[in-house]
Amino acid sequence: MPLSDATALEPAPADAASPAAPDDAAVRVRGLVKRYDGRAVVDGLELAARPGAVTAVLGPNGAGKTTTIECCEGLRSPDAGTVRVLGLDPVADARRLRPRVGVMLQDGGLPTGVRALELLRHVSAMYAAPRPVDELAERLGLHAFARTTVRRLSGGQRQRVALAAAVVGRPEVVFLDEPSAGMDPQSRRAVWDLVRELRADGVAIVLTTHLMDEAADLADHVHVVDHGRVIASGTVRELTDGVGSGHPAGTRTVRVEATPGLDLDGLRAAPATGRDTRDTAWTAAEPEPGVYLLTGPVDAAALAAVTAWLAEHGVLARSVTTGGARTLEDVFLDLTGRNLR
Template sequence: MPLSDAPAIDPAQAATASAATASPAGADHEVAVQVRGLVKRYDGRAVVDGLDLVARRGAVTAVLGPNGAGKTTTIECCEGLRSPDGGTVRVLGHDPVADARALRPRVGVMLQDGGLPTGVRALELLRHVAAMYAAPRPVDELAERLGLHGFARTTVRRLSGGQRQRVALAAAVIGRPDVVFLDEPSAGMDPQSRRAVWDLVRELRADGVAIVLTTHLMDEAADLADHVHVVDHGRVIASGSVRELTDGAGAGPSSIRVEAAAGLDLTGLRAALPGDWVVGESEAGVYTLTGAVDPAAVAAVTGWLAERGVLARSVTTGSRTLEDVFLDLTGRNLR
């Protein structure tokens, strides 16, 4: 396999990427997918506009973004389904379009719309896809893992959305790929199915597979991803591990949540905390205090409660969630 055309990585980019890769698994986190300056236009409009992305083996890389941000187009360029208008894409050191033949056996794909033929039975389809590979995973073992046996003989047309998604995921991994692209893998799934999918993704990661997934589910990204790229308007606008993104620049927790009696007078609390804190009763009996959390701030809060003779049901320090970060970055307007 010719590997000499594998691109050198920009040192700065490599540093961010490796620092952010949290998974301690044995795989040595070689770069599996490298996208640099990707541009893709539809009818002259740039849907992807200078996007950079790195995904490593033995790691889950999540691509988050609002609808129309360019996630799917980016993934499709990596899958060789679309040709870039600018920039470079390398998967396992290969050009996904020019070297498609070399990559197809090593890359597993789950399309956003499933891409499953509708007239065939679920397991028949999986067996058919398996026939394309020399040494596929055993169909029955994978079907067991993803709970496909319950509807093995049902035609794809009659499956629920979540069942179809599980069949599509099985088809993506049946060939023992080195790289897997999952476009919104758990859309339409019930919580049990989602757990099964997440477990499988974690197992693939432990086996050294590079997993790239797009998702709208913040908890999915937060639970699964070693590295998150937030995409908007065709570019990556933030990148890092979930912790790096939610902590800001290593600033630590940024909020204190107090559950206590409703309707407390907050004047004394505002006076006790530094001036830049934002204090409010977000719902009855739940007080959200936002600012740079430190031991003194926690002491000020508990001191204020003691002074007023109020016993709190809970006092919790916490970070912003990934969803908060995402909304801050991409805006709260519908689009």
């Protein structure tokens, strides 16, 4: 997909025209530029995150995600542009912001020689009214390794301790840099549950990730970042629902996973069986062996007709789903390219 299509997805600069309008965003980044040795790692990035919402910053390695987050955390100073967190400047107003912002760094940032719970208690001592450490440890299953030194924890255990440290001060904004890297499925579930709870409490959560399912399951809003810019932005649904895919609005997809080598022409004709709709309204493709995408005016009858066709041909599908033409991963790969980097 050419970049010009993607730029249509960028947030409309409506409020930029009226700077006096109250900004309800908890995090607002405008025109952020950050250079290392003269090379722009972040290059005119725009981003907003609302309270009570999870905002995912999705991008390949080296896209500028971590640098952007570090500018929001006050750990780096922007070379150009503005960053506002809760209406304040993360560098100039650091003292006022620090109690209100929770941070989980990508590399954890945990001292290695101390015990897990000891560290959490230490971080909690920095706040006037922290969350009770034991309750938080219970939530994230830290008691199992409470007296183990950080050095001996697994990657997923460290991530959980780091997350606990990020939220122990009851922050209003939380920055999570790749929170579920190295986590087992149980840890991930615990982390996601906590993130959802924070969202319900009105916390603004900004997380970077390159895990598509994390963004798809958790995020209310996704910013796809590449080469230091946001190249697409919207809800997961907006991104996957065919916007920019070349299909007319309202067109959706039936995705069938079954045995490879089904009759594509037969499958394409299936949804329109016995209906007024001409079967030319539908297209069928097998993008990878055993995965079929039927794109057209999806409704209940069309879905029933597809499953009837499968039954007629003795095919037991592993899954039949309706939805956007593509998964978030498809969108992401289309936007950022399929080459390794």
